[in-house]
Amino acid sequence: MCATEVKIGARCMISWNCSIFDSIGHRMWLERSGEAEVEAPITIGDDVWIGPYSIIMKGVTIGENSIIGAGSVVRRDVPPNSLVYGNPARRAGTVVRWER
Structure with missing residues (x-):
């Protein structure tokens, strides 16, 4: 789902059944802080x-x-050259190179 912006770089490989959400899909208001970042x-x-x-x-x-x-469920930024996996995704190593 794209509500604002999703940028995908060159030579990326996105496998089947992946979900990329730049929005939670609806507005939400919190009692103490007002409108949530959605x-x-x-x-x-x-x-x-x-x-x-x-x-x-x-x-x-x-x-x-x-x-x-x-x-994996990626909720935080991933540094360049990283291998991450899990829920939530955690860094597990450094990628030297990968090939299709």
Whole structure:
């Protein structure tokens, strides 16, 4: 779902059944702080591989040359050259290079 902006870099590989959400899909008001932040752009750098069934949440930047493991839920930024996986996705290593 794209409400604001989703940027996808060059040579990315996005596997099947991935979800990329830059919005939660509806407005929401919180009792103490008022309107919640419901939309934020997503940036996916060059040469990123997103494994099947992964979910990329609003406001995330995925650095270039990174790999997102299958079934991951990415809620925070991913530094360049990172291998991340899990729910929530956590950094598990450094990517030197990957090929299709």
